[in-house]
Amino acid sequence: MGSAEDRQTNGTARPTSRDVARLAGVSHTAVSFVFNGRAQGNLSPATQERIRQAAAQLGYRPDPVARGLRRSRTAVIGLVTDEIASSPFAGRLLRGAMETAWSSEHLVLTVDSGGDPAKEDAAVAELLDRRVDGIIYAAMSLRRVRVPEGLHRTHSVLANCLPEDDSLPSVIPAERAGGRTAARLLLEQGHRRVALVGGQDDMASVERLRGFRDALRAEGITVPKEWVVRTGGEISGGYRGAEQLLADAPAARRPTGIFCYNDRVAAGVLHAATRLRITVPDELSIVGYDDQEHMAAFLTPPLTSVALPHRAMGEAATRLLLDAIDTGRTPPATTRRLACPVISRASVGPVPTR
Helix, strand or coil, X not given: CCCHHHECCCXXXXXXXXXXXXXXXXXXXXXXXXXXXXXXXXXXXXXXXXXXXXXXXXXXXXXXXXXXXXXXXXXXXXXXXXXXXXXXXXXXXXXXXXXXXXXXXXXXXXXXXXCCHHHHHHHHHHHHHCCCCEEEEECCCCCEEXXXXXXXXXXXXXXXXXXXXXXXXXXXXXXXXXXXXXXXXXXXXXXXXXXXXXXXXXXXXXXXXXXXXXXHHHCCCXXXXXXXXXXXXXXXXXXXXXXXXXXXXXXXXXXXXXXXXCHHHHHHHHHHHHHCCCCCCCCCEEEEEECCCCCHHHCCCCCEEEECCHHHHHHHHHHHHHHHHHHCCCXXXXXXXXXXXXXCCCCCCCCCCC
């Protein structure tokens, strides 16, 4: 009668490495060499292949728990975040992290703290008790964060946020460069009367505006103060901002291009333009930001947007963490900024001729 670890949940016997050895006609040690990464130099390629074929025939898989204990690892990394449940972008970051971890034979154990610092500390403590190999802390909006207690006790990387104490490596979007990209989309179509709608005083808003102004300044263009309209990040704010810019201005004196803080704001601007009978993109070009799933591509017209690299952040943060786990060296507390790609659709066109 086999041990509990040699039984599957349906009660049938689970194949063991000794079964593989018998079928392949090799020693148990030879099988261990293959599945512990020590076959090179110890076994011929033909023997290695015979062992792998026997394992495939039996449906044998190495026990990850036992293997992890031998290596003083669990092959599990933790991911703590502030608001996975409520963010439309969380799935992309999670997919990037999980698929990168899976390709390196690691699983991701995810905890959503709801933004509660006490829960974050408790989540990290629980993950450490479960002997995860390392932890990613991710925020769903770019900001400086208090580093949860316990992250300095293991390999840790931040995603989409920066540590208040500059103590850990982080992977974030290149927001200022994204703002420059958005402005250039309009400049390249001949627009010189351009405005910005949406955002507040958060880090992303500040960086996107800086990049926007960088690009215009390089062309000798100054944005009038009244054409930078801070109205938050929702559809209603975009609508109010567009009304403020477009409702009472004659065509020759209103903006021909608007860069929106995000796609929700852009939806509000599009709605206002429709109500004011201003056609997009013939009379007004609009650039969004974030490339929000299930929104940007389904607006009328479909929205050109600068995408946030959420999936790439998940991938990059996980690779950085796995490298630290593999080498046993803590990565330097540097910031890696990832490019924000353009998703071109139909909301941007040439500057209208009057």
